[in-house]
Amino acid sequence: MTNVEPRLDHLVYGVPDLLAGVRAVADLLGVDPVPGGRHPDNGTQNYLVGLGGRAYLEVIGPDPTATRPPTAFGLATLTVPRLVTWAVRTPDLDQAVSDARGAGHDPGEPRPMSRRTPDGQLLEWRLAKREPSPRDGLVPFLIDWGSAPHPADSGLPQVRLLALRAEHPDPESVRADLRAVGVHLELTRADAPTLRAEIEGPGGRVELR
Template sequence: MESIPRRTFLALTAGAAVASRLSWAAEQVPSLLDHILLGGNDLERGIAFVEQHTGVRAAFGGVHPGRGTQNALLSLGERRYLEIIAPDPGQSGMQQYSVISKLNEPRLIGWAAHRDNLDQFARQLRQEGIEFEGPQPGLRQRPDGKLLRWKALRLKDDRGGLLPFFIEWSKESVHPSVDAPKGCTLRRFEATSLEAEDLLRLASRLQLDLHVLTAKERFLRAVIASSKGEFSISS
């Protein structure tokens, strides 16, 4: 949906996407989190990667016309889902997410937060002096022929991909989490930054209850639970 600057990936850790299995006392996820994006240069490889660690196979979602990408989806609970996104070989070039064509192994590349009224939210951002692009319309045709429609807004400064883009789903569209394959939940989602206090202040202005840790390197981490246990994916 929205583009992630190349600097996001250059600033993030170069370690494996899957960390050691973890156990958390309670769910710690931003209340407005809509979905997380796992990017890679091959959709089937991304699907197999997730299935290997969760036992759940994501379902093909469709292509993004004119954007050069395709996706597969997996529910992470109520109004939350995982989007596996990769280049669409049926389209020439990518308008967005061009960096994923270089990712041989799937990595977390960003996240989206939902808003019920994106136009009103845009007005609030203007009043706060926060620069953004959009809202812009988007659509995707599902394999069953139904159309999903949404509007998206992207911050001009998303702190290197640590902050989300914002999405408002059309009232006529069924949220992807409803009929995507079940069996997984998102237990924890966090960001790390050397400038953690600054990131927290901006997240608060955006009405985001994002969990932020102080670290030398900047990255996102998500912990997903399934019948096979918990595993961590990171950017």
């Protein structure tokens, strides 16, 4: 990956209709995302594609079998597919949260999460994420996989992430929060906040935003 934060864990591509969104991503990238699992506490389900190295693309939407609206990433009100935010990994979530707060940015309270993979394996991890996402999703949330197997190591279909960049009406405010969590993101001024990922797959080069 070039021009990409080395601690990138995954990109979050939110879709209002999960199966339709997965089909659209497959057509765009030229590979079929594979089922990740369900998040019962959030009413969501995801599909995954590897981005090279220990990074992946998460296509996430409302779980078709859930009995309540989704509670994460603004999916309950999402009307069109969108790159909603991104995550960076940390080996010590509590320290990373403390450091970020000391630098003026609150990434949220650390909390445990889990999902069961299609083969029945239970994955457990911790993350610090606020709702709604800070700076319109341009500031990443923090994730700590602990001893759990990382999704990127599970033989995912692969594409290549070439670049991750963003636009915002007030880029300096975003840069301050990015510095607080110790990450880099190429950022320029524009009228609307937008996260853009340039990806190369069998279907050629495409941009998700």
